[in-house]
Each structure stands twice: as structure tokens, then as C-alpha cells.
Amino acid sequence: MSVDAATVRRIAHLARIAVSEDEVPHLQGELNAMLAFVEQLSEVNVEGVEPMTSVTPMRMKKRQDLVNDGEIADDIVANAPATEGHFFLVPKVVE
Amino acid sequence: MTDLTSLTLAEARKGLADKTFTSLELTDAHLSAIEAARVLNAFVMETPDRARDMAKAVDEKIAKGDAGPLAGIPLGIKDLFATKGVRTTACSKILGNFVPTYESTITSQLWRDGAVMLGKLNNDEFAMGSANETSCFGPVGNPWRRDGSNTMLVPGGSSGGSASAVAALLCMGATATDTGGSIRQPAAFTATVGIKPTYGRCSRWGIVAFASSLDQAGPIARTTRDAAMLLRSMAGHDPKDTTSVDVAVPDYEAAIGRSVKGLRIGIPKEYRLDGMPAEIEKLWSEGAAWLKAAGAELVEVSLPHTKYALPAYYIVAPAEASSNLARYDGVRYGLREQGKNIIEQYENTRARGFGAEVRRRVMIGTYVLSAGYYDAYYLRAQKVRTLIKKDFEDCFAKGVNAILTPATPSAAFGIGEKGGADPVEMYLNDIFTVTVNMAGLPGIAVPAGKDAQGLPLGLQLIGRPFDEETLFSLGEVIEQAAGRFTPARWW
Numbered sequence: 001m002s003v004d005a006a007t008v009r010r011i012a013h014l015a016r017i018a019v020s021e022d023e024v025p026h027l028q029g030e031l032n033a034m035l036a037f038v039e040q041l042s043e044v045n046v047e048g049v050e051p052m053t054s055v056t057p058m059r060m061k062k063r064q065d066l067v068n069d070g071e072i073a074d075d076i077v078a079n080a081p082a083t084e085g086h087f088f089l090v091p092k093v094v095e
Numbered sequence: 096m097t098d099l100t101s102l103t104l105a106e107a108r109k110g111l112a113d114k115t116f117t118s119l120e121l122t123d124a125h126l127s128a129i130e131a132a133r134v135l136n137a138f139v140m141e142t143p144d145r146a147r148d149m150a151k152a153v154d155e156k157i158a159k160g161d162a163g164p165l166a167g168i169p170l171g172i173k174d175l176f177a178t179k180g181v182r183t184t185a186c187s188k189i190l191g192n193f194v195p196t197y198e199s200t201i202t203s204q205l206w207r208d209g210a211v212m213l214g215k216l217n218n219d220e221f222a223m224g225s226a227n228e229t230s231c232f233g234p235v236g237n238p239w240r241r242d243g244s245n246t247m248l249v250p251g252g253s254s255g256g257s258a259s260a261v262a263a264l265l266c267m268g269a270t271a272t273d274t275g276g277s278i279r280q281p282a283a284f285t286a287t288v289g290i291k292p293t294y295g296r297c298s299r300w301g302i303v304a305f306a307s308s309l310d311q312a313g314p315i316a317r318t319t320r321d322a323a324m325l326l327r328s329m330a331g332h333d334p335k336d337t338t339s340v341d342v343a344v345p346d347y348e349a350a351i352g353r354s355v356k357g358l359r360i361g362i363p364k365e366y367r368l369d370g371m372p373a374e375i376e377k378l379w380s381e382g383a384a385w386l387k388a389a390g391a392e393l394v395e396v397s398l399p400h401t402k403y404a405l406p407a408y409y410i411v412a413p414a415e416a417s418s419n420l421a422r423y424d425g426v427r428y429g430l431r432e433q434g435k436n437i438i439e440q441y442e443n444t445r446a447r448g449f450g451a452e453v454r455r456r457v458m459i460g461t462y463v464l465s466a467g468y469y470d471a472y473y474l475r476a477q478k479v480r481t482l483i484k485k486d487f488e489d490c491f492a493k494g495v496n497a498i499l500t501p502a503t504p505s506a507a508f509g510i511g512e513k514g515g516a517d518p519v520e521m522y523l524n525d526i527f528t529v530t531v532n533m534a535g536l537p538g539i540a541v542p543a544g545k546d547a548q549g550l551p552l553g554l555q556l557i558g559r560p561f562d563e564e565t566l567f568s569l570g571e572v573i574e575q576a577a578g579r580f581t582p583a584r585w586w
Contacts, residue, residue, distance in 0.1 A: 001471070003462070008458075011458050011461050012458060013442075014461050015460075016421075016438070016445055017446050017449065018439075018446035027458070031459055034459050037409065037519045038410055038472070040403065041406050041476060041479055044400070046479065049478040049479075050481055051478045051481065052478075052484065053477070054338075055294050055484070055533075055535030056293070056295045056338070056535055058295070061334075061337050075196035075197075076427075079429070081426075081430070081431035082431065088426050091434070091435075093437050
């Protein structure tokens with residue numbers, strides 16, 4: 001499988017990465033090189049094989065249902081590029 | 096006192112306990128060494144004031160006889176570990192001047208045990224790279240150079256700053272992380288010892304995430320004993336990481352010098368690649384001979400899905416990365432680029448903030464997870480991963496205790512020499528190490544010899560889950576036989 005220029009633009013948008021028109025051919029080449037490399041996986045017989053979901057055979061631990069953290073709003077917003085009080089500022093989303 | 100930086104961690108521990116020197120003296124010696132070695136670009140942030148404060152505090156504790164196992168030992172911290180109040184960037188522009196308000200579990204355990212932080216170490220951006228060339232702070236230099244050459248070589252990656260700093264005697268040990276070989280490959284390129292423990296052995300909490308099912312932290316040090324001392328402090332169960340395993344941490348140092356007599360060492364035939372340099376082949380045979388001489392039994396084993404590990408990795412790792420890196424949106428922390436609406440703001444922020452390699456991997460990850468391609472790529476890769484793990488399980492079920500392989504397919508190469516035209520050329524560096532991450536196993540790289548140009552080469556030992564101790568015992572045998580390798584100082 002390989003990707004065309006339209007697919008490169010679509011993936012870039014899905015990934016929320018701005019891509020200029022002159023970057024597309026280069027990216028297309030690199031992505032196709034990677035896809036060509038992984039193509040060899042199609043030779044492997046995976047009939048009846050379970051996909052790996054956890055590399056160590058263990059049950060997912062569950063935490064106790066109690067509040068043991070919080071009240072750190074100052075910390076949460078400390079690194080934000082734009083804030084007002086304890087809120088993150090973003091461009092208008094809803095008209 | 097000029098020789099303090101050339102001590103091993105174990106020797107320094109003794110010197111501190113015997114009061115031959117103080118942690119402040121030891122720390123100052125390393126701070127001077129760091130200053131004199133800035134050409135290597137191993138540190139992206141030096142924290143001398145903090146280091147001296149920590150050293151003075153530890154000296155007081157040592158005087159009171161209340162010292163932890165790493166009391167007074169100066170370490171470097173890979174910039175992937177969140178350090179409270181100290182800028183942490185993953186060497187990406189997108190994190191900008193991010194200053195964590197919390198400390199990673201691993202570093203907090205190191206400070207608990209008395210270690211001193213010298214600063215933050217360079218790495219490939221978000222740990223994506225095998226040469227430490229994708230860092231937004233520029234490439235790291237390897238203290239090793241080819242005989243008679245001034246060409247600056249890469250230290251490997253992604254933990255290139257860690258490996259370079261340890262090899263150049265700038266710190267006594269360093270934290271590192273390994274998703275596909277990022278501890279073991281740079282260790283091999285710099286004649287240092289690096290261990291990636293079993294998945295779940297060390298907490299991932301507070302480490303910038305790359306591919307969560309593969310990421311695991313470990314130490315880089317100058318000897319197997321030093322690495323064992325560091326791992327003991329780094330390992331352990333952490334309720335804050337649901338994948339961290341609640342298994343007691345052994346005294347790894349006790350495994351150093353333990354007999355390897357009767358251990359069965361697998362030599363996997365699939366690791367004998369076409370066109371592999373003769374010196375790697377020779378090193379591998381030598382390593383096997385050393386283990387045999389120490390009483391281990393060598394057996395040929397087969398890991399039939401080895402060749403599919405790297406392609407499967409380049410689906411699984413980018414897929415997980417595309418999901419993990421979705422958090423960099425220019426809203427909550429880090430860089431923000433303006434746009435006329437929020438979508439444009441995201442797109443501009445991520446285009447400007449991520450480097451080329453990271454953008455490429457996020458895009459490939461997005462593609463293999465997208466509707467219509469998920470089954471063909473991601474699901475298939477996860478099935479192949481099951482088969483890779485089964486290869487190892489079959490091998491261990493036959494009584495094999497550990498597997499010996501080369502650590503890398505070549506010695507260190509020049510900055511800018513690889514991967515310019517085709518990214519896959521760079522990815523092939525991890526061909527021997529990536530299988531271990533795919534199977535969640537522990538792997539150690541130990542220096543074992545030099546190539547014809549005088550560059551170090553390493554061997555890798557792969558162990559059973561949670562049997563890091565056997566790797567330390569076997570690693571020590573190789574270290575004793577091969578000797579230690581130190582680069583000639585030119586900086």
C-alpha cells in the first residue's frame with residue numbers, strides 16, 4: 001500500500017499538523033518508504049493469533065475509589081501559555 | 096583530587112563512606128568536568144546550584160551516619176524525566192520552557208537514596224531517534240573518535256546525552272529510557288553499560304511518554320556493578336503507574352560475581368545477518384567463549400520471527416506515539432502558535448513545535464490507526480508481536496536462561512551520515528534491540544571490544560522476565576574478560 005498526495009494532506013489534518021503544499025511530496029516519499037518497509041509483515045501467517053494487548057500477563061490494577069489528590073489548580077495552570085484565573089484561554093470555539 | 100571523576104560509582108561510594116572526600120568535592124569535580132566538555136552538548140541544562148545544595152545536605156546526612164545507598168553520588172538525568180522546578184523538555188520545542196510542578200517517581204527514588212542531580216541530559220526529541228540528532232538542542236558528540244580522526248561521531252540514541260556524559264566522566268551514572276533500544280544502543284556506542292529492565296519493573300510515572308507499551312526506564316553506568324546499584328534505586332512498584340509490577344526489588348549488586356556455571360545461554364541463529372561486519376561476528380563468538388569458559392553452556396536457539404520485529408515496531412510505536420503526543424495542543428503547556436480558530440491553532444502549534452522525525456512518526460501512527468487501515472496495519476502488528484514474544488517463551492521453556500546477541504549492527508557513525516535520504520536506514524540500528532521491547536523482556540548491553548578503527552562495540556544479553564540478576568551476573572563475566580574501555584580525552 002502507498003499513500004498519494006491527497007492522503008498525506010488528510011493524515012496531516014487528522015494529526016493536526018499544518019503541512020504546506022511544498023512539503024507534501026517529500027512527506028509522501030518518507031511515509032511510503034516506511035510503508036514499504038512494514039509491508040513484509042503481510043508474509044506472516046497470523047491466522048488464529050491473538051493480538052497483544054498487554055506485554056506482561058497481569059490484570060489491570062484498580063485504584064481505591066477515594067480522593068487522594070487535587071486542590072492544585074495553581075500547579076495545573078502554571079505552564080499554560082494563556083490563562084485567566086484558573087482557566088485556560090483558547091480562541092472562541094462556540095459562536 | 097583531580098581524579099574523582101574517574102572513580103566508578105562503587106569506588107566513590109567507598110570513598111564517601113571512608114570520608115576520603117565529601118559529596119561536595121565529588122560534585123564540584125563533576126561540575127568542572129561538565130563545563131570543560133560543553134563541546135559534547137551532552138547536557139541541555141546544568142543545575143550547579145541545586146547540585147551543590149543537594150551535595151551539602153547529603154554530606155550532613157553522611158556525617159550523621161544516616162546515608163542512603165546512593166548517598167552523595169552525582170548523576171545526570173535524561174530530559175525525559177520530569178524534575179520539579181527544573182525545566183523538562185523531552186528536547187522538543189513544543190514543551191518550550193515547561194517546568195514540572197512534580198517529580199517523576201524514578202528521580203524521586205534516586206533523591207530519596209541520596210543521589211545528587213548535576214543537570215538534564217540531551218536526548219532525541221521525544222526519544223525518537225537512534226543517533227541523538229533529532230534533539231531541538233542539537234546533536235550530542237560521542238567522546239569516542241576513530242583512531243587518527245577528528246570526525247565527531249554520534250553517541251547513539253535516544254539516550255545519547257546519558258551515554259556520552261557517562262563515557263566522558265561527566266557524571267557517575269545517568270537515567271535513560273528505552274523504547275526500541277534507546278538505552279542499549281548508545282551504551283554500545285560509548286563503551287558503557289546500559290540495562291533496559293523488564294517492562295513494569297520501573298515506574299513510568301513522570302516520564303514523558305513515547306510508546307507506552309514499550310517504554311521502560313533504566314540506568315547507564317560505567318560498570319555492571321554501578322548499573323546494578325542504580326537499578327536497585329530506580330526499580331519498584333508505584334501505584335501511580337498501573338503497568339508497574341508489584342514484585343520485590345532484589346539486591347541486584349549481590350548478583351555481581353555470582354557463578355554462571357551451568358546457565359544455558361542461547362545463541363539465536365536469526366541474529367546472524369547477511370553482510371554483518373566480520374568484527375561483530377568475531378566479538379559475538381568471543382563473548383560466547385568467555386561465558387563458556389566461566390561455566391555456562393551454549394545452545395543454538397531459533398527466534399523465527401526476529402526479522403518482523405522492526406517492521407512491527409514501526410507500526411506499534413508510531414501508533415502509540417500519535418496517541419500520546421495528541422496532548423501537545425498549545426493549550427495547557429508549552430508552545431502556542433496562533434491560528435484563526437482552535438483547529439488552526441493546534442495545527443500551527445504542532446507543525447512548529449514538533450521536529451521532522453516526530454511529525455513523520457505522528458503521521459504514520461495516525462495513518463495506521465485510521466479507519467480502513469487499522470486491521471491491515473495495527474491489528475496485524477499486534478498479532479506479530481504476540482508471535483515475537485512466543486519465540487522467546489518457547490526458548491526459555493527449553494531451559495535457556497539468557498540469550499547472547501550483538502548489541503548493534505555497527506559501531507558509532509558520523510553526525511549526519513545516516514538516514515538523510517531514507518528514514519529506514521537509521522531505524523535498522525535497532526535491529527538487535529527492538530525484539531526485547533516488543534516482548535517486554537530485560538536486556539543489558541555491555542562493552543566487549545573495539546572495531547578496527549578503535550571504536551567500542553557491545554554485546555547484548557536478553558533475560559527472562561524479571562530476571563535482571565542473571566543479566567548482571569553474565570554481564571560481569573564479559574566485563575571481567577573484555578576489560579573496561581575509556582575514551583582518550585580530546586575535549
